[in-house]
Structure formats: C-alpha cells, structure tokens
Amino acid sequence: MPIKSYLAHPFDNKKEELQQALSLIKGCEIIPAENENVLVIVTETKNDEEDNKLKETIEKIESLKLLALVSGFNTPKK
C-alpha cells in the first residue's frame, strides 16, 4: 500500500489553482508552503497500479509545472 510524498511546483501565480485541483483528487493530501511557490503532496493508494494512475492524474493538471518525488514507502496490507 504505497505512501509517497512529492514536491509540486506550480507555474507562476498558479499555486492556488493547483491547490484547488489537487484538493479534488482522492488519496491526495496537500500541505502548501506559506511563503514559497511550492506544495508538499502526500499520496496514499492501495497498490502500485493505483499509485501510477494517481500520479498520472496529478501530472495532467495544467497549473502544475513540475512534480518531484521525495519519499516513498510501502506498508503491508494487513
């Protein structure tokens, strides 16, 4: 059950737009920086397939300039 964290860099002046778009995605928690143009995203999915799909969904957001993986963990299902 993958848990990952990313740094999401929005295009200039698109931070709120990106935050809004991310908030609509299930399995995705957002921690925006207060004073910089970057957001931390933590994702939680059931399996690798779902994880890949979620990543693809995030990457399609137009206000997203760059998504950088920072950390990944896999926990047992039971």
Place this chain on the structure above:
Amino acid sequence: MSASLSSRRSFIKKMAASAAMTAAATMFPGIIFASEQLTGISNGSLDWKKGPCRFCGVGCGILVGIEEGKAVAVKGDPNSSVNKGLLCVKGYHQTMCIQAKDRLEYALVKKNGTYVKTPINEALDIVADKMKETIEKHGKDAVAMYTSGQSTIPEGYVASKFMKGAIGTNNLDCNARLCMASAVAGFLTTFGADEPMGCYEDFDHADYYVTWGNNMAEMHPVLFSRMLEQKNKRGARIIDFATRTTRSSMASNRSILFEPQTDLAVGNAICYEIVNNGWVNKTFVEKYCNFSKGLTQMGYGLEDKYKFSDKPTKINFEDYKTFLEDYTSEKVSKYSKVSVKDIKYLASIFGDPNKKVMSLWCMGVNQHTRGTWMNNIIYNIHLLTGKISQPGNGPFSLTGQPSACGTAREVGTFTHKLPKGVVMNPKHRELAAKIWKVPVERIPSKPTYHTTEMFRAVDRGDIKFIWTQAVNPLVSLPRTSRFRPGMKKKSCFVVVSDVFPTPTTDVADVILPASWHIEKSGLYGNSERRTQHWDKMVEGPGDTTPDAWMFIEVAKRMGYGDLFPYSRENHVEEIYNEYRQFHEGKKHGMAPLEVLKKQSGAIWPYVNGKSTQWRFNAKYDPACSNGEDFHFYGKPDGKAVVWQRPYEPAPELPDSEYPFWLNTGRVIEHWHTGSMTRRIPVLHKGMPHSYLEFHPDDAKALGIKNGEKIKVTSRRGSCIMPASINERGLPTKGQVFAPFFDENMLINDVTLDAFCPISKEPDFKKCAVKVEKV
C-alpha cells in the same frame, strides 16, 4: 511493542510529509509550512532506539522505530542538538537498504573462478591463513588494510591495534584520506591539534556564513537548513564561493564563482586586503600567532613512490606582508575571474570587527593538490582578524563521513597515526605499546603507504594481501582505470568486507558479510567533535558479523588472541573503555560510555562531566593554561601559525586537446558510491544514474542536447554518461561536472591521481577532459 496498522500508516504519512518538507527546506530559504512543521511526527507505538545517522559527517541524531525485530521507520531525534528532529531525504530512508535482495548474508570464497557460499568461520580461517602465509613469505609489509570513515570507533581501534600493535606494520590507511586528510594537515600545521575548535552552536551566533567550494544544501542539508533558519530569522547572510552554481548558491545571498585552483590566490587577496586596510586584530596576532613559510613547487605526487616533507621556516609579519603584495585584488582578479569588487567584499566581511563570521568547507578545499595550503589560508584569514574560537566566529572544516573524525582521525586509521599522536614520535609509540601491551619495538616508526600509494603498490605487486572494510575503492579512488586492473592481478589476495556487492567485491578472493549500522553496536564521531553511541537494534541476516569482531577472530587465528581479550557480546564497550585511556586529560578527554548511552552524544574534550564547545578559548576550554584569553596549546609555545602559502596552478590544465575542466562530486540523494542509497527505491528513483553537467553555452556550441550520451575522456580513461543541461547544477563555462555515485558510469576512470604533497589527499575536482557525442 507493536503499532496498529492505521496508526502506523498515519505515522508513515507524516514521515513522508516531513521528508518532503525537509527537501523543500534545502531548496527554499526560510520556507514555512505553518503548523504542519510544528506538529512533527507522532510517537506511534513503535519501540524507538536512538543513534547517529549512518551517512554524512553532520552526525544527525536518529530514532529508529522497531517493530517485531525489524526497523520500520526513522525519524529525527528531537533531543539531538545537531539536527533538532530534522533529517534529510537520505536520513529518513536509511534503513530501507537493509532488506535489499542482493544483501551479502554469507561469506563467499572464490574457488576456480566461482564464488562459493562458505561458513563464516571457514572464511575467516582462509583469511587468517592467507595473511599469515603472506607475512611469512614476503614480510609484514606485504599485507595491508584499507578501512573507512564509516567504520565505527571500535572497528577503527581494533584495526589499528591489529595492524600496528600485533602484526607490526603501518600498512593501514582509510578512505578519509580521500576526503579529510588536507583538513587534518591544515589543523596540525596551523594549530598542532586536529579538528574544529567550534561547534554547531556557532550557526546560531554567526552574522555571515562563507562557504568555500561547499555545496552544503546537498552534502550537509541539515546544517544548511540551520543556516537558512538563521538567515530567515536574524538576517544572517550566506556567501557561496564556488566553481559551480549549485542549490547552495541559489539559496545564498551572494554567489561568487572562481576559476578552479585560484581559491589559493583569492584567499591570499583577502588577506592582502585585511592587512592593507588596517583590519588586522593586532593584539590577537601579536599575542597568539607566529608566521611561517614552507617549501613551494612541491610537485603533485603523480609518480609512484613520490616523497615530500615540508621544511617550515619562521618569518615575521613584515615578510608576510611583502609576500601578499603579489596578491592584490587587481592582480588576482585577472586569473581568478573573481571581480575586484567581490574580493574586496569578501575581505570586508572578515574585516568588520562587529560581524561574526563562520567559514565552512569540505571537499572543494580538501580534495585539492594544495589542500593543506588552502586550509592554512582560511585559518590565516580568521587568525589575522581574531575571528576564531568564539561563538559564531570561526573556521569550521566540515567532515564528509559519519566517523571520519571519530574513527579515522581520532582513533587514527592512517598509516602515520596512532590512537594518540603519530608513529614517528617515540613517546606516542611508547603510550600505544603500554596500552596495547606489546613491545614498543613492534610498532614501526615510519609511515608506509597513504591510500593512493597503497593501491599503486597493489598494482606494482608490492602488496600481496589487502583487506578492505566499509569502503568501495574501485568506485571512489581517483584513476580507477589503473587500480581496477591492479586489484585483479593474481599477485594480490583481496579480502573485502561489505554489506552489499560492489565493483570492489567483484575483484575479491574472499567476500566477508558485514553487519550494517544498526545490526551492531558502535560509536561514531562527527564534525563538531561529538561522540555518539548506539546499541544494536536489530539482528543481521545470515552470517553477517560486525567488522570489529571479524578482525578479532582473524587476530586470534593468527596467534594474537591475548591482545584481543574481548567478549563477542560486549566487545564494543570493552574496546571503547580501552581506547579512552589514550585521550585522558583536559585536551581530548572522551565521555564515559554510560554518558553516551543516556544522551545524544557529547563533545570532546569532555572535562568534569561537561562538553567543551569552543576549544582554545579560556572562557570555555579548561585545557587553556597560559593565563591569557586564548591558548593554542597544540603548539609548544601556545601560538597558532599564519602560513605563507602561494598560489600554484593545478597539475593538469585544459588545453586544445582536452579543453574542459572536469569536476566531480555528490548529489543529495546518494551516499558516496551509492552502494546503500541506490538500493533504497525512493532515492534510486529520485536520481537513477549519473550525468555530465554542461554550461548551456558549451552545450550549444557543441550541439549537445539534454540526455544525449556523451563520452568524456581524459589522458587516463573515459566514461559515457548522459548530458545534463540546466538541471541540478550549473558549471562555469569550460567546465563539466559529474557525480561519482554510479558504479555503471565510473567517472573515476577519468580522474587524476594527483594529490596534495603534504596531506596526500587526491584532487577529484580538477583535471582536463574532452567530450564527444556518442
């Protein structure tokens, strides 16, 4: 104790978030995530064990979460004054390599060209027999040991006792020769005592941080975050002085670039400005400093069996002032490519008596064919202005490895060193012989092979047996294009202790399965003289064994059992208590183990139950005994030395055939040769392979696009790697840069085995190469 799945997942999510916030903090100065940052990570219900991080020399305190005998989580130790609960991306994920599928769990012995799984006792019999046989046939100087700044203090101590006290050879050196030897030589020549005088609390007091060729945002990220915090909170300023624009440069207040090797000249120009603007702290200099010069035109150690000994001569302030006339800002600016304005600006920072300044450096200064000189010059700047040994004011030589200080430097796993002092000094040999209970004549008085020369000797056939531990020389040495075939020669029997297979285990006759960090107890010593202990946290797999215990077992088999009367269960404590005897006293007293078990380390000298944060300053250091404010007691007359050290060019300069400088280094995701971090999926994914960085103008002129395969070639070898343009870092025009972590792209086949003649530390930062599209 066990945690529920939901609380564990919640914990892991917080840990993932913390890792991302930490990564962000290295990229953005003063970034704030509001309450999330303060909330931190809940304790969960795991069993948390304390220790130091496995990786760099910062020595962050970690807490490892153990569940059902397995390490399942890592978090920063909030009680550690080093990192105050923070960790970098490597730190958070460190334990994930333990379960790698290709972990070395059993000894492997090469038989008829094939590795055969062998019981550990049988493998150790083979090692002992071969070592004994080699000594009998070829003499004790035909065997060698090459250890590590990642070995624990007890491991280094037993290695030294085994080689120097039991066998009686100085054929012991370590990979700290590749990273810290120039720092050691700098300290010894200037102060007569190794390791920084200050501590990490300096960060909380300094007004300026001047980083000399040092990408701290990637190499010492937690300390860099402390600088950023002060920058944000108090307006402290970071000045990055480097040959390449890095993440550190981008987060600094000012980035100043210089032509490779000319840091020597710029350093002298800063001294010129200090002297000629009346910024010298005359009282301090008159009371506490001498002036000296050494030999020049020393060469670069490129030839086998090169020898050099410096001959210091005393000079006076006026001589030094005359010497500096060659280093006016105007003259130096012409070849350093640093503007006159920037040189004067740098000097004015040090010259302002109302500002506290820290200098910080690591590999850029140390891996330098004039590395000792460069260390001396930085000390000159601080001594001339009296900005030393006070909170927030001081030169701070950062170390690279987790115990380069504790093990390599303090225990002394260099050919010339003993746990206290050097083999050349009869009193130091007498002390070692007394504590080791060996005849003093057994400890040879002459150093033998430093690292580069040790592997040259293997290649020549002079060394016929070598045992390496916690080190991967066939990726990390300079000029591996010579040393890989050398190590493969049948003339040398190669034993490699390691945790994972590497290009070095590939050439071994015997591979010994070593315990990883938390699978054994140990002690490390970090950059601020802090000794940290940890207890074994988990069982290692298969026949894995602590390196110290493997040395002891081999020593016993060779007939030296009486010198190693330690028990397997308690050998770490027994060895540390024996070792502490070497450093008794106010100048280097080590904290008792019971103290280190209770708290997150202690800084030596540990005197009367207290760490000494600032050495040589009578206000803080009980070893000062001259009745003055400062006492540089490492020198017989209590005075530090301002050294006259000139600029001399690098041994190999770009020319029409090889028109680029090659600079090599590291990245935040990987620890050194990547043997651990490349087995941690998230780190490997983050940085899956090495690359060759170009300045965009050079790339454009050569028609090179991002990701294209490039062959980089020197007079020694070549390597193919993808081009990287405007990505992680930005080299200056005419320079390319490659990280060395990737065993599939061996950039050290290309580098040059030139070294500083005083410290014998190689220069991995400068050689001439050509590049071509493949």
